[in-house]
Every structure is written in structure tokens, then in C-alpha cells.
Amino acid sequence: MTVSFRTCPLCEATCGLAIEHDDGAVVKVRADAQDVFSRGFMCPKGVALKALHEDPDRVHVPLINEHGTFREASYDEAFGLIAQRLVPLIDRHGRDACAVYLGNPSVHNLGFLTHIRAMLHALGSRNVFSGSTLDQYPKQLSSALMFGSHLSVPVPDLDRTDFLLMLGANPAASNGSLMTAPNMRGRLRAIRERGGKVVVIDPRRTRTAADADEHLFIRPGTDPLLLMGLVNTIFADGLEQPVEHLNGLEQVRDLSLEFNPERVARATGIEAQTIRRLARELATAPSAAVYGRLGTTAQPFGAVCSWLIDVLNAITGNLDQPGGAMFATPVAGAPNTRGEPGRGSGVAVGRWHSRVRGLGEIFGELPAACMAEEIDTPGPGQVRALITIAGNPARSVPNSGRLEAALESLELMVSIDPYINETTRHADVIIPVPSPLERSHYDVMLYAWAVRNVANYSPPALPKPDGMLDEWQIYLRVGAIAAGHGADADIDALDSAIAAGAVAKAVADSRGPLHGRDPDEVLGELAPRGPERLLDLALRTGPRRLTLAALEAQPHGLDFGPLVPRLPEVLRTPSGMIELAPGMLTADVERLRAALDAHQNGTMVLIGRRDLRSNNSWMHNFELLVSGPERCTVLVHPDDAERLGLGPRAKVSTATGSIELPVQVTDEIMPGVVSIPHGWGHGDPGTALRIAAQHPGVNSNVLADDQLVDPVSGNAVLNGIPVELGPA
Numbered sequence: 001m002t003v004s005f006r007t008c009p010l011c012e013a014t015c016g017l018a019i020e021h022d023d024g025a026v027v028k029v030r031a032d033a034q035d036v037f038s039r040g041f042m043c044p045k046g047v048a049l050k051a052l053h054e055d056p057d058r059v060h061v062p063l064i065n066e067h068g069t070f071r072e073a074s075y076d077e078a079f080g081l082i083a084q085r086l087v088p089l090i091d092r093h094g095r096d097a098c099a100v101y102l103g104n105p106s107v108h109n110l111g112f113l114t115h116i117r118a119m120l121h122a123l124g125s126r127n128v129f130s131g132s133t134l135d136q137y138p139k140q141l142s143s144a145l146m147f148g149s150h151l152s153v154p155v156p157d158l159d160r161t162d163f164l165l166m167l168g169a170n171p172a173a174s175n176g177s178l179m180t181a182p183n184m185r186g187r188l189r190a191i192r193e194r195g196g197k198v199v200v201i202d203p204r205r206t207r208t209a210a211d212a213d214e215h216l217f218i219r220p221g222t223d224p225l226l227l228m229g230l231v232n233t234i235f236a237d238g239l240e241q242p243v244e245h246l247n248g249l250e251q252v253r254d255l256s257l258e259f260n261p262e263r264v265a266r267a268t269g270i271e272a273q274t275i276r277r278l279a280r281e282l283a284t285a286p287s288a289a290v291y292g293r294l295g296t297t298a299q300p301f302g303a304v305c306s307w308l309i310d311v312l313n314a315i316t317g318n319l320d321q322p323g324g325a326m327f328a329t330p331v332a333g334a335p336n337t338r339g340e341p342g343r344g345s346g347v348a349v350g351r352w353h354s355r356v357r358g359l360g361e362i363f364g365e366l367p368a369a370c371m372a373e374e375i376d377t378p379g380p381g382q383v384r385a386l387i388t389i390a391g392n393p394a395r396s397v398p399n400s401g402r403l404e405a406a407l408e409s410l411e412l413m414v415s416i417d418p419y420i421n422e423t424t425r426h427a428d429v430i431i432p433v434p435s436p437l438e439r440s441h442y443d444v445m446l447y448a449w450a451v452r453n454v455a456n457y458s459p460p461a462l463p464k465p466d467g468m469l470d471e472w473q474i475y476l477r478v479g480a481i482a483a484g485h486g487a488d489a490d491i492d493a494l495d496s497a498i499a500a501g502a503v504a505k506a507v508a509d510s511r512g513p514l515h516g517r518d519p520d521e522v523l524g525e526l527a528p529r530g531p532e533r534l535l536d537l538a539l540r541t542g543p544r545r546l547t548l549a550a551l552e553a554q555p556h557g558l559d560f561g562p563l564v565p566r567l568p569e570v571l572r573t574p575s576g577m578i579e580l581a582p583g584m585l586t587a588d589v590e591r592l593r594a595a596l597d598a599h600q601n602g603t604m605v606l607i608g609r610r611d612l613r614s615n616n617s618w619m620h621n622f623e624l625l626v627s628g629p630e631r632c633t634v635l636v637h638p639d640d641a642e643r644l645g646l647g648p649r650a651k652v653s654t655a656t657g658s659i660e661l662p663v664q665v666t667d668e669i670m671p672g673v674v675s676i677p678h679g680w681g682h683g684d685p686g687t688a689l690r691i692a693a694q695h696p697g698v699n700s701n702v703l704a705d706d707q708l709v710d711p712v713s714g715n716a717v718l719n720g721i722p723v724e725l726g727p728a
């Protein structure tokens with residue numbers, strides 16, 4: 001029996017796992033007690049890596065769709081077909097005619113992070129969509145505007161804070177997000193055990209809320225009003241702390257003046273005196289951090305909400321302080337570790353706009369809420385081909401019914417994915433991917449948001465099947481086709497060209513450790529190929545000048561300790577200052593003012609929820625994760641259930657769609673609010689997920705409106721959707 005140590009790639013917690021295997025077969029997946037970060041913690045999804053690896057429904061060879069049924073094909077045939085259809089399509093209709101959707105698991109995929117840019121560059125399409133505009137771009141936008149880089153997201157210093165104010169996050173189920181920290185429940189418990197306080201703001205009394213010292217219900221979508229009320233109180237009481245390297249303090253104070261606790265109380269549903277008390281506790285705690293997640297980003301004021309959270313961190317003197325909200329120092333580098341310390345070019349967004357609705361570009365992408373209309377609206381620039389990578393937009397985007405219809409109309413659809421699911425069933429070609437245990441792993445992205453500075457590289461635990469391509473090789477193949485090099489281009493040469501380009505940049509960087517070195521000599525020292533070669537270079541040029549070999553020698557990871565203060569060096573704003581009042585965000589306060597007096601008129605609103613044993617729209621194909629009581633239910637407060645005369649099942653409708661599902665009456669949900677998890681609705685014709693089909697649930701995203709976005713970031717509104725509710 002062999003034991004391979006490996007970081008779990010399924011969520012942001014980055015737990016260390018021990019994979020016990022024998023002669024190529026997985027015997028058991030258990031927690032790695034010696035992992036420097038997770039120290040023996042894991043969740044049931046990690047255990048399911050064995051089931052995922054062994055899943056007979058997983059696709060192992062390329063598939064070609066012929067009149068609605070998939071047949072097995074060779075790579076040559078599959079890529080040949082892509083070349084035959086994609087190249088003329090681009091010639092005829094231009095590069096924007098081929099769109100791309102990049103889904104959530106790509107963030108956890110080393111080969112994606114190192115090689116996808118080459119494919120996207122070769123495609124040259126402005127129609128790049130991803131899960132990030134259904135999720136965290138509002139936070140990355142506010143961070144970019146305030147601190148100069150979209151990776152400079154401050155994270156709560158969980159292990160040292162005395163006071164944690166959490167809005168719209170349920171890490172007891174999600175295991176944390178934009179805050180990489182294995183064992184969230186343990187870390188939250190530790191805050192209370194050392195005499196600190198945890199306060200949760202959520203329209204639902206979640207597991208996280210139930211574990212906290214205090215939980216406050218809030219009307220969905222009104223968090224920015226609450227946050228303004230807190231800012232207002234802190235200034236009114238003179239509790240603000242001096243902050244160095246800061247622009248815009250006066251402006252923020254002025255903007256907050258009209259949002260006193262009395263004015264925001266009615267809209268938020270939180271009493272004025274509670275808001276005042278909370279503000280004072282936050283401002284006077286020895287250390288404190290404010291943290292918000294999906295309930296604060298995938299909502300109508302995502303960007304403003306994300307901004308105000310860090311305004312609070314700053315004016316209470318907790319930004320960049322131990323126990324406050326701090327910046328990680330990722331050892332593989334990030335935009336905030338490269339270039340001139342303390343200053344940069346900031347960010348440019350809105351460099352182009354979506355064709356149909358004119359929504360602005362953000363970080364090289366267009367909002368995923370525009371995807372359907374870009375496909376189904378005729379005219380010059382219409383999207384006619386789509387490549388999905390690790391995404392199931394047929395279940396994840398708002399108004400998914402419209403998107404699914406649009407997928408059917410495409411002239412070409414290619415999916416790089418391990419399953420035939422609700423999205424990929426529409427594809428002409430499916431290119432399979434190795435199982436997580438058959439690929440290497442390093443969290444290039446997530447360590448930028450970790451609550452400790454750690455690093456852990458995992459080689460593949462098991463060899464991939466003979467002849468199977470790695471994902472990065474697939475991207476290079478597709479890129480080569482798009483660039484006109486054909487279906488059988490030499491991808492090793494392309495990989496080497498990418499590495500040579502990266503090394504050329506590194507030796508030209510006058511601040512970097514490789515400045516002036518001979519590029520060939522540097523290349524000769526690096527790992528021989530692929531993602532490892534680029535990771536090795538990133539580590540060598542990163543803040544700790546590590547090598548991949550040094551990391552590989554530490555199978556349980558390297559711990560560089562708690563986060564360290566980084567201001568002003570971390571900044572990459574043009575001014576070299578923290579921009580507390582960026583124009584893009586302050587301009588939206590006008591809209592917030594209008595929300596103060598918006599009446600709900602007794603309509604019910606829908607929010608989402610996550611479950612520990614689920615992962616967005618996938619991982620429902622393992623008995624171990626779907627057994628037990630039905631989880632795709634609508635939570636309704638007893639008063640609402642009675643008033644609406646609900647029986648065991650309810651019909652939930654909006655202008656875009658309607659679903660029926662079991663009712664769960666509970667006072668854990670606030671009156672006037674209902675909650676349904678997203679990502680369900682399995683068993684559609686043509687899908688091949690046998691166990692998921694026996695636990696289908698329903699797809700809540702037929703209810704969400706694709707026309708509703710946060711206008712600043714373009715992020716979809718997935719929480720606080722007005723719905724009609726009645727007995728089924």
C-alpha cells in the first residue's frame with residue numbers, strides 16, 4: 001500500500017489529504033494529520049474523491065455527439081472536428097463569435113491557472129464568461145479599486161481576531177470562501193474560546209449563525225445600508241482611527257452622513273440601537289475584522305457592499321493589523337508582490353462592452369448574466385460557438401432556461417469536462433479530463449486569500465490513464481486550432497514557447513531575482529515541462545525565492561506563519577495610497593439612497609443556500625453525498641407558510657420560470673424570505689449521471705432573472721429575488 005499526500009481540490013479550504021492506494025486502486029482517502037494548514041481536518045467531500053475517481057459515469061475518452069447520442073472518438077478525430085468547424089466559423093464571423101465559459105473547478109486546477117491564458121489569447125474573443133461574475137468579482141473589483149490589484153482582497157486574521165463580523169457567509173457549510181482556512185468551524189470556535197465574539201448577519205439562522213455569539217436577521221440585499229449605518233455611527237461617535245496612506249476619508253464620512261441608524265433600520269430590519277451597539281463593539285474591540293461573502297456579492301449592491309466592508313476594516317484601525325483584515329503573501333507571487341512596491345497602474349475595467357446590453361468588461365471578462373442573450377440575439381457579433389471548461393452554466397447562471405435553449409442553437413459547442421451533464425449534453429464534442437488524483441496540484445490563486453502564509457505542492461497520486469491528455473494539454477490543442485496551427489500542432493513546442501516567454505520576462509525584471517541571467521540557463525534549472533515548469537519559475541521569482549523541488553520535499557506543506565502587515569508595500573494604486581472613496585463606487589451611493597425608501601410591499605424574496613455535502617451543481621453523483629433526506633427544498637417561515645396556505649409542496653414562480661418542490665417550514669428563515677439551494681435539477685434526457693438522476697431536485701436558476709445585475713460589477717443577482725409562492 002502506498003500513501004500519497006495531496007491537497008484537496010474541491011473547495012477553497014485546501015485540506016491536506018492522505019490517499020491510500022494499492023496497485024493503482026484507491027483504498028481510502030483520509031485527512032493528513034500532519035498537513036501544516038489543515039492538521040487533520042477534512043469534510044465528507046474529500047472522502048468522495050475516491051467515488052469521483054471510480055465513478056463509472058465519468059467520461060474517459062473524447063465523445064462526439066451524433067444526432068443526440070454521444071459516441072467514443074479518438075483525440076485526433078475530436079480535435080479534427082473542432083478544427084474543421086471552429087476555423088471557418090471564426091473566419092466567417094470573427095473571433096468574438098466563439099465564446100468561452102470558465103467554471104468554478106478551474107480555480108482549483110494548476111494546469112488551468114498556468115496554461116489557460118495561452119488558449120484565451122489564441123482565441124482572441126471578447127466573449128469570455130466565468131463563474132466569477134456569478135460570485136466574487138464585486139469583491140475583487142472593490143479591492144482592485146481600493147488597493148490596486150484584484151488579488152489584493154483582505155482576509156480576516158481568523159486565528160488572532162477578537163471580533164468577527166460576518167455578513168452573508170456560511171462557512172460551516174461552504175468551508176470558507178475568499179478566505180482560505182481549513183476547519184472553519186474549529187477556527188470560529190477558537191475565537192469564542194479565547195474570549196472573542198462572532199456576529200453573523202444573515203436572513204437565515206445558518207449553522208454558522210447558530211454557532212456564533214450573536215445572529216441578526218437582515219432583509220436580503222440591504223447589507224450596504226447596514227454597513228453605511230455602522231460607518232455613520234463610528235464617525236458620529238468619533239471612534240474612527242487614524243490610517244496612514246489613505247485617500248478619501250472625508251468623502252466617505254460625508255457620504256455616510258444621511259445613513260444614520262434610524263434611517264437604515266426600517267429597510268434592513270435591524271433596530272437602530274442594535275446597529276449603534278454593533279458599531280461601538282466593532283470599533284472598540286482590541287482587534288476586529290469584517291468579512292462578507294456570497295450574500296454580500298451576488299446581490300444588487302455587490303460592489304458597494306464589498307467596498308463598505310473594507311471601509312469599516314480601515315476606519316476601525318483594523319486593516320492590515322494582526323487580528324484585523326490582512327493581506328496574504330503568496331509564495332508563488334501575485335500582482336501585489338511583483339513590480340514596484342507600493343505603487344502600480346491600478347485597474348482598468350469597462351475596456352469593452354457586451355454587444356446586446358452594453359455591460360462593461362471586468363478583468364478581461366463579460367458578465368455571465370449576458371451569456372444567453374449574446375447567443376440568442378441575432379446580428380453582427382452574435383456568439384455562434386461556445387467552449388465550456390469545468391462549468392455547468394445550464395444550472396449556474398440566472399435564467400438558465402433561456403441559456404439552455406440558447407445552447408441548443410449553437411453551431412459548435414465544445415466541453416472540457418468529466419461528465420455528460422445538463423450543460424455538456426448540448427456539446428458537439430466532450431473532451432474528458434483526468435481525475436483530481438491523476439493530476440498535480442498547487443493553489444496558485446487561493447493562497448493569495450489564505451489566513452496563514454502556507455504552500456503545498458502535490459504531485460499526482462496516481463498515473464493518468466494511458467494516452468489521456470492533461471487539461472493544460474487540451475487548452476494548448478484548442479488554442480493551436482484557434483491560432484490556425486491545426487489540430488495536430490506540436491504542443492510541447494507551444495509549452496516551451498510559453499515557458500521561454502515567462503523566463504524572458506523574469507530575466508528582464510530589474511527588481512526580480514533572475515534579472516540579467518541567461519534565459520537558457522534559467523530554463524535549464526526549471527522543472528522540465530508543463531504547469532510544473534511555470535510554477536517553479538513563479539516560486540523562484542516569488543517573495544520567498546522557493547523552488548519546486550524544495551516544496552516537493554515537504555509533502556505536508558510549508559508553513560510561513562501568520563499573515564504579516566504589508567502596507568504600504570502591498571498597494572498597486574497609481575497614487576500609492578489606499579483609495580477609500582473610488583469614484584466607481586461612490587457614484588453608486590445615489591442608487592443606495594433610493595433603496596432606503598424602497599418598499600417591499602409584502603413580496604417574498606428568494607435567497608440561496610449551500611450544503612456541506614454538495615458542491616454547486618456537481619458531486620451529486622455519489623451515494624455518500626446524496627443519501628439521506630431530500631435537500632433540495634424551499635425553507636419557509638411558519639407565519640408565511642400559514643398565510644400562504646402551503647402544504648407539503650410549493651410552487652415558486654418568477655417572470656422567468658417556475659418550479660415545484662418540497663416545503664420545509666422552519667423559523668431559521670426570516671419571515672418574508674425563502675431559501676432554495678442552486679445546482680440541482682438532474683436527470684434531464686441525454687445526461688449520464690445515474691445516481692444524481694435518482695436525487696434530481698429542481699433547478700432554482702430558472703427563477704433568477706438574467707437582466708438583474710449589480711450595475712457596477714455586472715455580477716448576477718442570485719440573492720434577494722422577488723418570487724411568488726403558493727401551494728403546488
Ligand SMILES: Nc1nc2c(c(=O)[nH]1)N[C@H]1C(S)=C(S)[C@@H](COP(=O)(O)OP(=O)(O)OC[C@H]3O[C@@H](n4cnc5c(=O)[nH]c(N)nc54)[C@H](O)[C@@H]3O)O[C@H]1N2
Binds near residue numbers: 169204293
Ligand atoms: N459544501 C459546499 N461548499 C462550497 C460550495 C458548495 O456548493 N458546497 N460552493 C463554493 C463556492 S463556489 C462558493 S462561492 C462559496 C460560497 O461561500 P459562502 O458565501 O460562505 O456560502 P453560502 O452558503 O452561499 O453563504 C451565503 C450566505 O448568505 C446568506 N444571504 C443570502 N442573501 C443575503 C443577503 O442579502 N445578506 C446577507 N447578509 N446574507 C445573505 C445566505 O443565507 C447564506 O447563508 O462556497 C464554496 N464552498
Ligand SMILES: Nc1nc2c(c(=O)[nH]1)N[C@H]1C(S)=C(S)[C@@H](COP(=O)(O)OP(=O)(O)OC[C@H]3O[C@@H](n4cnc5c(=O)[nH]c(N)nc54)[C@H](O)[C@@H]3O)O[C@H]1N2
Binds near residue numbers: 105109131389397
Ligand atoms: N442561484 C444561484 N446560482 C449560483 C450560485 C448561487 O449561490 N445561487 N452560486 C454561483 C457560484 S458562487 C458559482 S462559483 C457558480 C458555479 O457554477 P459553475 O461555474 O457552472 O461550476 P459548477 O456548478 O461547480 O460545475 C462544475 C463543472 O465542472 C466539471 N468539473 C469538475 N471537475 C472538473 C475538472 O477537474 N476539470 C474540468 N474541466 N471540469 C470539471 C463538472 O462536471 C461540472 O460540469 O454557480 C453560481 N450560481
Ligand code: SF4
Binds near residue numbers: 009010012
Ligand atoms: S473542506 Fe473543502 S478542501 Fe477540505 S476536504 Fe472538504 S472539500 Fe476538500
Ligand SMILES: [Mo]
Binds near residue numbers: 104131135
Ligand atoms: Mo463560487
